[in-house]
Amino acid sequence: MTTQPRPRVLEGFAGAGGLSEGARMLNLGPTLGYEIHPNACATATAAGHARVRADIRTLAPAGLEGLEGWVSGPPCPTYSASGKRTGRSDLDIVIGGAQTLFAQTSADAHTATYRQVADERSALVLETLRFALGIEGLQWIVAEQVPAVERIWWEFAASLATAYWESCDVITLRADDFGLPTRRTRRFLVAAREYTPDFSGLPIRSWWWTGRNREPEVLLPQLWTPFPRVSMAAALGWPAGVRVNTRGARKTAGGNEFSADGPAPGLTYTARSWWRTDLGSVDGRLEPWQAGVLQGFPPDYPWQGSRTSQFQQAADAVPPLMAAAVLGAATGRPWQGAVWERLDQLHDAAQPAAA
The missing domain is CATH 3.40.50.150 (Vaccinia Virus protein VP39)
Structure with a gap:
């Protein structure tokens, strides 16, 4: 044992x-x-x-x-x-x-x-x-x-x-x-x-x-x-120009869509209802592993439970980086190298060589 x-x-x-x-x-x-x-x-x-x-x-x-x-x-x-x-x-x-x-x-x-x-x-x-x-x-x-x-x-x-x-x-x-x-x-x-x-x-x-x-x-x-600025689209391998719907047809003061060409808003469990407008609400819906990647988890992180639970877990988590x-x-431990290593794994963002 x-x-x-x-x-x-x-x-x-x-x-x-x-x-x-x-x-x-x-x-x-x-x-x-x-x-x-x-x-x-x-x-x-x-x-x-x-x-x-x-x-x-x-x-x-x-x-x-x-x-x-x-x-x-x-x-x-x-x-x-x-x-x-x-x-x-x-x-x-x-x-x-x-x-x-x-x-x-x-x-x-x-x-x-x-x-x-x-x-x-x-x-x-x-x-x-x-x-x-x-x-x-x-x-x-x-x-x-x-x-x-x-x-x-x-x-x-x-x-x-x-x-x-x-x-x-x-x-x-x-x-x-x-x-x-x-x-x-x-x-x-x-x-x-x-x-x-x-x-x-x-x-x-x-x-x-x-x-x-x-x-x-x-x-x-x-x-x-x-560290580099990384867009939602780049992180998930999407083409430029994609927009994400967050609230279906319901309009709010902040709108119901945002561009994936920049960072996404801070995630909550409601990200389970986000979807790409170019693909539609079924084929284009955000998946739990993608929510995890936005937070800095590896794509194969083993999220467990229902779809709603997986989104809740990803949204509740502190971004690992x-x-x-x-x-x-x-x-007092060196941390920059570890952050760059994870960024390279996620987004091919290698640490610049020291001058």
């Missing part, structure tokens, strides 16, 4: 494997992910990522040993612009819940937050801080969410800085800045206990920082990117 090596990195809300793929690209591991949804677990397991199916709220961080990093990607529907945005009305409650966690009042006080919010999914983001504070000896943290959680990430960063973490950054990244054909935008919390991460070369669109005994600062963004870059910066 083969014994699995003890994980060095623990993932919460690990999903189908976006952050796991990023860790694999860096040879950062071994990792172990907790995930509640069976299809996402099945996909990640089929792709070779270790998963335990569990509700993270039922798990205790106390007693976890030998971990270097904690990675967390709590679900975002209540905060996302594509959802009902109930999380935005729950922001003050969630921030109060973070303060309760930091004060270490009681487990009952933490669970009470779930009863106070309009949608309990809004409070799941608190598990990021609960594990960050509860895992003894942790050296670094990477957590991601939609841009609307900015205030929550600030609160978490301030709490960690007060607990004597050396550096706590909240940064905004966009997928097309990493050579991906989608404008997916994510907000990351990156914290290091004993050092300051090197974010050189990371295309940062907004940047907030605090640290041990330091007042928060807004730092200048780093907008330059070395973005994940590799952030994990590399957080841990």
